Amino acid sequence: MMNEAGHTNLTFQQIADAAITSRTVLYRRWPTTFDLLQDVYTHKAKKLFEGKYFDKIVDNGSLRLDLLQLLTLYQSIYEEIGAEVLNNYFYIRMQDKENMNKPAVHVTALEMHLGAVEKYWKMRKREGSKLRQLVKLL
Structure with missing residues (x-):
């Protein structure tokens, strides 16, 4: 529809x-169709927001393999949920210019995703890799 x-x-x-x-x-x-559509797409993208797949993250021994693993996880979730659902969710989010209606699951998911990247950073830093400090996108 x-x-x-x-x-x-x-x-x-x-x-x-x-x-x-x-x-x-x-x-x-x-109260608005915006709110309804945001809830619809949040529900459909539930697996993305739950972040349970981060439990599958293991130390692969190199930054390259770690990032490849993370991107592979993202790709599998993207394919499972579907491009249409994700694109529509982010389209709806972009309509909320002041972020007044940002769902709590969105904030939590962002924290989990940043946490996964920080986990990789700490694994590599512990091994003495010379990496630049990661910039938080908040």
């Missing part, structure tokens, strides 16, 4: 009709 109408043209009435419910029911939970 979102592909047909587009994010900006999607109305509560269209969603209510597709869900066989009323707009009133939707308005009780979501």
Whole structure:
């Protein structure tokens, strides 16, 4: 439905009709279609936000192999969730210019992803690798 109408043209009435419910029911939970769509895509990308796959991270002995492992994990999650879901989630997030509606799972996921990179950094630093200090993207 979102592909047909587009994010900006999607109305509560269209969603209510597709869900066989009323707009009133939707308005009780979501004040705007933006909020509803953000919840839809957050739910669909749940595995990305949970970060459970970081448990699979092991020390591979080199920064190159560690980063390759991390990118392979990201790629498998991307393929499992689907490009459309992820692209739509980040499109919706970009519409919130002031980050007023950033879901808590988004913040938590960002911290987990940065934690994974820091884990690699510490493994390599412990071995004496001469790496530049990582810049936190916050």
